[in-house]
Amino acid sequence: MSGFPILDLVVGMIFVYFLLSIISSSAIEMILTGLNARAKLLEEWLSKVFDQPMPGITIKDAEGKEVKVTLGKSILDHCSVSGLSKNGKSPSYIGAKNFTSAFLEKITYDEKNPKSMAKNIDEVIEAVNKSSLLSTEFQRVLLNYANEAKATYIGLKEKTESEIELFQGKIENWYDSSMDRLTGNMKKKYIRPFTFIVALIITVSLNVDSVALAKYLYSNPEVRSKIAMEAFDTAKDSTLINQVNQIQVAIPDSLSKESKNLEEIKKSITDKIRDIEKAKQGLSDALPLTWKTGELNGSDGKFSGLALFSKIGGLLATILAIMMGAPFWFDILNKISNLRSTGAKPALSTSGEEKK
Secondary structure: OOOOHHHHHHHHHHHHHHHHHHHHHHHHHHHHHHHOHHHHHHHHHHHHHOOOEEEEEEEEOOOOOEEEEEHHHHHHOOHHHHOOOOOOOOOOOOOHHHHHHHHHHHHOOOOOOOOOOOOOHHHHHHHHHHOOOOOHHHHHHHHHHHHHHHHHHHHOOOOOOOHHHHHHHHHHHHHHHHHHHHHHHHHHHHHHHHHHHHHHHHHHHHOOOHHHHHHHHHHOHHHHHHHHHHHHHHHOOHHHHHHHHOOOOOOOOOOOOOOOOHHHHHHHHHHHHHHHHHHHHOOOOOOOOOOOOOOOEOOOOOEOHHHHHHHHHHHHHHHHHHHOOHHHHHHHHHHHHHHHOOOOOOOEOOOOOEOO
């Protein structure tokens, strides 16, 4: 309780939005894991960017026909990449170093001397020039990276890295940048639509009408104070803080970074649900989060268009709030909590001691 009714009302609303966002994030995490969305998007990207066929390598499709294996598919099957997933399944992420290792091994492979490796940057440049697995455009990009690495190496006073290592670093940076853009596509293709759907289901099933909820909290000081105190306690909960910081909605900041495996996700979701139930235990009896008969009626007991408009507006406000995400609401709650704990220094009495 802050001593300011309006502040307690705002904090209470934020706390409810935070709890609902946690539920939404957990549900989306389970959905995207079940759909294997990360792996599908990554495989689609590799197949599109590296669509040149590998010479002399074919596989049988579902109909038994011989089809050529592309460079992208070959990278997925490389030992440095395939070990990141179960047999027959695409990995949900490929680290930049793993990708670069597989990629360079494929484009510099010499059929005449299978065990040979490029010993210096000039041999890498020669291999890139001869490679039939790359488009002319991408060959030019790699050659530019190679020449930049060569020039950088010459300018180094202390040779802490080789020319090839500098070249690999440039490819890794390109890959990370591509994964950042791909992450944006994933959010657009999967996360935003599913977040809206899940938020809609949660809001409608629980009847979380922001307008009605705000009115209820404003009219019930004891409930409002209770929720505000619960919210401020939550902002100081170190365990919950760590969980909020780890919310990734099935993907991290970039697809090139490792995501949680299924067991870790299950444990994380179980922990979240346990904390949600714990937090909601003291709120379930206090908040009107259920549908009641006559909610769309006016003061005369008959159906009211104004009541319907208010209900739709309140539900939409909650849906939009959930779509902001748990970290957003927790950050705001934490800032308000910090402001609440900050006050003027107590005045000094005539004896020079602080007044209590």
